[in-house]
Amino acid sequence: MSKLREEIIYHGRILDLARETHQMPNKKESGFEIVQHPGGAAALPVLPDGRLLLIRQFRPAAQDYIYEIPAGRLEPGEDAAMCVARELEEEVGYQPQHLESLGYVYSSVGFCTEKIYLFIASDLQQTQTALEPDEFIEPHIVTLDKALEMISTGVIDDAKTQIALLRYAINHRKV
Amino acid sequence: MSKLREEIIYHGRILDLARETHQMPNKKESGFEIVQHPGGAAALPVLPDGRLLLIRQFRPAAQDYIYEIPAGRLEPGEDAAMCVARELEEEVGYQPQHLESLGYVYSSVGFCTEKIYLFIASDLQQTQTALEPDEFIEPHIVTLDKALEMISTGVIDDAKTQIALLRYAINHRKV
Numbered sequence: 001m002s003k004l005r006e007e008i009i010y011h012g013r014i015l016d017l018a019r020e021t022h023q024m025p026n027k028k029e030s031g032f033e034i035v036q037h038p039g040g041a042a043a044l045p046v047l048p049d050g051r052l053l054l055i056r057q058f059r060p061a062a063q064d065y066i067y068e069i070p071a072g073r074l075e076p077g078e079d080a081a082m083c084v085a086r087e088l089e090e091e092v093g094y095q096p097q098h099l100e101s102l103g104y105v106y107s108s109v110g111f112c113t114e115k116i117y118l119f120i121a122s123d124l125q126q127t128q129t130a131l132e133p134d135e136f137i138e139p140h141i142v143t144l145d146k147a148l149e150m151i152s153t154g155v156i157d158d159a160k161t162q163i164a165l166l167r168y169a170i171n172h173r174k175v
Numbered sequence: 176m177s178k179l180r181e182e183i184i185y186h187g188r189i190l191d192l193a194r195e196t197h198q199m200p201n202k203k204e205s206g207f208e209i210v211q212h213p214g215g216a217a218a219l220p221v222l223p224d225g226r227l228l229l230i231r232q233f234r235p236a237a238q239d240y241i242y243e244i245p246a247g248r249l250e251p252g253e254d255a256a257m258c259v260a261r262e263l264e265e266e267v268g269y270q271p272q273h274l275e276s277l278g279y280v281y282s283s284v285g286f287c288t289e290k291i292y293l294f295i296a297s298d299l300q301q302t303q304t305a306l307e308p309d310e311f312i313e314p315h316i317v318t319l320d321k322a323l324e325m326i327s328t329g330v331i332d333d334a335k336t337q338i339a340l341l342r343y344a345i346n347h348r349k350v
Contacts, residue, residue, distance in 0.1 A: 003238060010185050010192055012208045014286060017185055017192050022235040025311040032235045033187045035210055040285070059284045060197040060207045063178060066284055073285075103329040105337055108282040108289055109234045109241055110215070110248075111189060116283075116334070136200040148345065154278040159291070159334045162280055166341035170323065 004029060014038075014073060037114035039104075041084040042071030043121040044164040045094060052147055052168075053092055053124075054140045054161070067140065067156045069164050071116070080104075080117035088121055090130045091137055097123030102167050107159060116160050120168055144169055179204060189213075189248065212289035214279075216259035217246030218296040219339040220269055227322055227343075228267055228299075229315045229336070242315065242331045244339050246291070255279075255292035263296055265305045266312055272298030277342050282334060291335050295343055319344055 003022055010017040016036040024030050045053040059066045072087035074080065081099050088094050102118040131137060142150070147165045150156040156165070178197055185192040191211040199205050220228040234241045247262035249255065256274050263269050277293040306312060317325070322340045325331040331340070 030309045061284050061288045105334040107334050113236045134205045159280040159282050162338050
């Protein structure tokens with residue numbers, strides 16, 4: 001299986017939309033609308049007292065404020081750990097001295113190439129935030145138990161945030 | 176905050192790409208490229224012996240075979256439970272007699288409206304699969320322990336699949 005060719009339908013600021021033609025497992029050709037995205041990185045910050053630092057921000061796609069972990073888009077060729085360390089500093093004002101990798105996930109593999117690299121960030125040193133003009137971010141500190149309750153009640157409904165919290169819970173409670 | 180207006184850049188078969196203008200928390204207007212998606216539904220099928228039914232399918236966006244739970248796009252106005260019951264039958268040949276809702280997640284809320292409704296499917300009755308011509312799906316049955324190992328080793332790298340498995344593990348082991 002391989003991509004045979006592609007036609008860029010729209011070249012955007014943060015993503016491209018392409019019509020891609022792939023050779024399928026039965027050797028036939030098939031066409032797909034694919035959102036080409038550079039990928040991102042996100043980290044769950046663990047504070048010295050064990051509580052977790054979430055953020056709440058306005059997201060146009062949801063037309064709502066959403067609880068998330070700090071995250072950012074990868075620049076071309078950028079290392080995911082470098083990206084997430086930068087975003088943690090910009091969005092919540094912490095430099096992580098330790099990043100534990102949780103690998104990556106495809107956010108919506110049916111139509112989008114985006115991979116999100118996930119980390120647990122700890123040994124945090126406080127610095128300064130540096131928000132972009134269209135970022136409106138409030139920190140929100142919770143215990144792990146509270147975060148798990150916010151998942152089961154649907155208050156935390158962001159996929160990468162659920163994954164990071166659930167994997168942190170499972171890794172640290174030796175389920 | 177509200178969407179003030181939108182311009183559809185591309186009207187696709189499975190998604191639209193729009194330039195949306197939103198009023199931000201500071202009352203200023205800001206423009207965003209948003210992928211408008213009808214949303215989807217996915218379910219983790221639990222077999223009578225407690226093992227879990229994953230599928231492995233070729234995904235052009237990943238240019239690879241990906242382990243997933245059965246899932247499908249919502250038709251306009253379609254109930255998520257109806258959608259997922261249909262997809263379970265089409266993709267793996269089972270009708271669920273019981274669906275436990277896990278709510279929904281935004282797959283990539285930074286740029287995409289897609290919500291994926293998640294379920295645990297049990298009391299499965301075997302029927303017939305009905306795959307579409309460009310679907311190449313192999314069932315893959317695993318224990319929960321094996322599935323969690325596949326998450327931590329990165330073999331399962333699909334976001335919705337990680338969430339359904341992790342939430343099943345946490346709910347059923349009373350973490």
